[in-house]
Amino acid sequence: MKAYPLYLGLVILVCLSFSACNTLPVIQDPMGYLKVKLSLTKDRQLQYNLTNRQGDTLIYPSNLGVRVNQMDLGAHIDKIQLKEKHAAADYMDYLFMLQQDDFQFELQIRVYGDAMAYRYRLSQPSDVRISGELSSWTFPQKSRVWYFERNSDWKLKSYAGLWMSTSVDSLSIVSTEGPIQGKPLVVETSRGEYISVSEAALYDYSGMRLKALGNRQVSVNFTEKQFSVNGSIHTPWRVTFYAKNLNGLIQMKNVLYDLNPKPNASLFADTAYIKPGRSVWSWWSKDAGYMSWQNEIKFIDYADQLTFEYVLLDEGWEKWPNKWQMLANYCRLARLKHIGVWVWKHSDEVRDPIAMNAFLDSVQHAVAVGVKVDFMNSEAKELIDFEKGFLEACAKRKLMVDLHGCQVPTGEARRFPNEMTREGVRGMELNTMGEPLPAWHNTALPFTRMIVGHADYTPMSFSKPGRTTWAHQLATAYMYDSPIMVMAENPGFILKNDSLRVVIPFIKEMPVTWDSTWVMPESKIGRLAVMIRKKGKVYYAVVLNGMNRKQKWQFKPLFLADNEVYLANELLDKPGSGRGVILRKESINKDVVIPFDLEPNGGLVVKIEKEINN
Known part of the structure; x- marks a missing residue:
């Protein structure tokens, strides 16, 4: 989302009829980076197109x-009026009144410097039935599109497919389950630029899926054949979203966030309970004593040893005898070590x-801090309503939320800041199910799934890394965003393994929120992901190799201050091992060039901080 230096604060009320005109107004952001043009076909079907500067x-x-009610609003427009035009610091907002036969509705279009968004506004006295949308996108020729594969019905319901690419012309036939795809879609044009399609502010409606129609077109699709909504929705x-490079592409989540309403001031008057952090988790490894009292007490100790903020009790805790009393006791013991319980x-x-x-x-009475709610496995309106109601109910009790088995975020964390993360991703739990994640999937995620917001990927598996390396596993935790980071690996495996001793400091000090992030230009979706991230005064270079071969990478820390010396702690793969890491330390400045030979399916994390003079 491009930032502009001036807040214009201007509202213009106009009412112009274009029913008798051959041209409709050009719509653009304040600086003219993007332009939207509305038009009518000879059959008076309303259309738009989008161009850059x-x-x-x-x-x-x-x-x-x-x-709406079996009427295709937009298919035969009789009249268009520009009703309002609003200028803000970083976008222009346009509201059109549309008339088709005796039915009036509104089209709101908002244009940023790197995105355009539109929505429909209805004003009916009673509920209406939505049975589809005509909303569509026609992408440029010779483009490739990134999507998540779905060779089973479950993967579309839970967004749990591997991320891969095809030509935009093949999207309608590439999936064995048919032409319906999930969101977002990420299109790479022949010019090396990026266009991504998703939705924002999904409430009181069914979630948007995308049906590939052929001829480079996709259109909105829903889980249900029809659903009821309030008539004034x-x-x-x-x-x-449009980006010239991958560094621009990862900013899409900021636009989705901005398009959501602000949090309810009363419901979130107190947000002190909303605290990002890291959690240990016994479900992934499922020791012989899984969910026994003794085993789960051990995980409190593990969290303490790793300086983690939380422990997650997953499926099975409710089988405890006198479960609520035992949960209260468990939470009390965890609080003694300043650890919260999910x-x-x-x-x-x-x-x-x-x-x-x-x-x-x-849950509130037991003094737990959050709830992981699971297995919605649908974005039908009924489930979207459930998620909204659950977030509200948790906020009333000052509980944080992790949504699992669900669709991707659409910026809900602005309206509900107690939403700390959600799944909607093929994550590390697959490694313990015998379907280990390939490195190319992990290397695609930062520029596909992650561009729309946080993801409960549950990173770090050192005991079951699949064909990836230990440094690759650590790098995923540093690269993927999730304000509650739930670690997959059994902490005991880490703490008791001498070969992982050098990794422990990186795990103990791992940030889960960042002050700034930028993508290095050598990154390529599915092949190489290189990010520089900053927290406080400390920088981290994080690298994922998605290729099953070595890659050379040169680290040029030009972002460092002039005439300053820094200490670089480099956690990298032991050559040829896959399950070994080494720690290398060196003094650097902004002018150095550090060559790295990345292991096949490997990774790298470099911590950079000012060197303290002895």
Whole structure:
């Protein structure tokens, strides 16, 4: 999201009819980086196209409209009026009144310097039935598109596919399950630029899927054939993001966040309970004593030894005798070591509001800090309503939330800052299910799934890394965003393994939120991911090799201050081992060039801080 130096604070009210005109107004951001043009076909179908400042077409003419009560609004427009135009610091907002036969509705378009978003606004006195949208995108020729594969129905429900690419013309036939794809889609153009499509502010509506139509087109698709909404609803935003490079592409989540409403001032008057951190987790390794009292007490000790803030009790804790009393005791023992407790819950058991409130009251009474709610496995409106209600109910009790078995985020964490993370990703749990994640998937994630927001990937598996290396596993935790980072690996394996001793300081001090991040230009989706991240005064260079061969990478820390000496702690793979790491230390300045030979499917984490003179 491009930033502009001036807040214009201007609202212009105009009412212009274009029903008799051949041209409609050009819509653009304050600086003219992106332009949207509305048009009508000869059949009066409403369409738009999107171009950049250089005149390159990013989205070719594509339909607009929504199917309400079996009427295709947008398919035969009789009248368009520009009703409002609002200028803000970093976007322009346009509101059009549209009339089709006797039905009036509104189209709101917001244009940033790197994105355009639109939504439909209805004003009906009673509920209406939504049975589809005409909303579509037509991508440039000779482009490639990144999508997550879905060779089973479950993967579309839970967004749990591997990320891969195909030509944009093949998207309709590439999946064995049919032409429906999840979000986001990331298109790489023949010019080496990027266009991504997703949605923002998904509330009171069904989640957007994307149906590939062939001829470079995709259109909005829903889980249900139809669903009811309030007659005065604002639909979610349909978002098109544009970036000239990967460093720009990772900014998409900022636009999705901005398009969401602000948090309710009363509901979130006190946010002191919302604390990012790291959590240990016994489910992934499932020791012989899994979910026994003694085993879970051991995980409190592990969290303490690693200086983690949390412990997560996953499926099985409710089988404890007198579970609520035992949970209260467990939370009390954890608090003695300044550790908070999260608990897991199957969503089926709290769909009923009475059951939900009773469960959350008990969690609050036990003084747990958060709930991981699981297995929604759908973005049908019924489940979207459940997620919203669950976030609200938890906020009333000052509980944080981890949504698992669900769709990707659409910026909800702005409205509900107690949402700390959500899954919607093929993550590390697959390594313990006999389907280890390939390095190319991990290396694609920062520029595909992660561009729309936090992900409960549960990083770091040293005992079951698949074909990746230990340094690769550590680097995923440093590269992926999740304000609650749940570590997959059994901490005992780390703490008792001499070969991992040099990794422990990196795990103990690992940030989960960052002050700044930028992508290095040598990055390539699925092949090489290189990020520089900063927390406080400390920099980290984080690298993932997605190739099953060695790659050479040169570290040029030009971002460092002039005339300053820094200490670089370099955690890298032991050559040829896969399951070994070495720690190398050296003094550097901004002018050095450090060559690295990245191991096949490997990784690298370099911590850089000012050297302290003895």
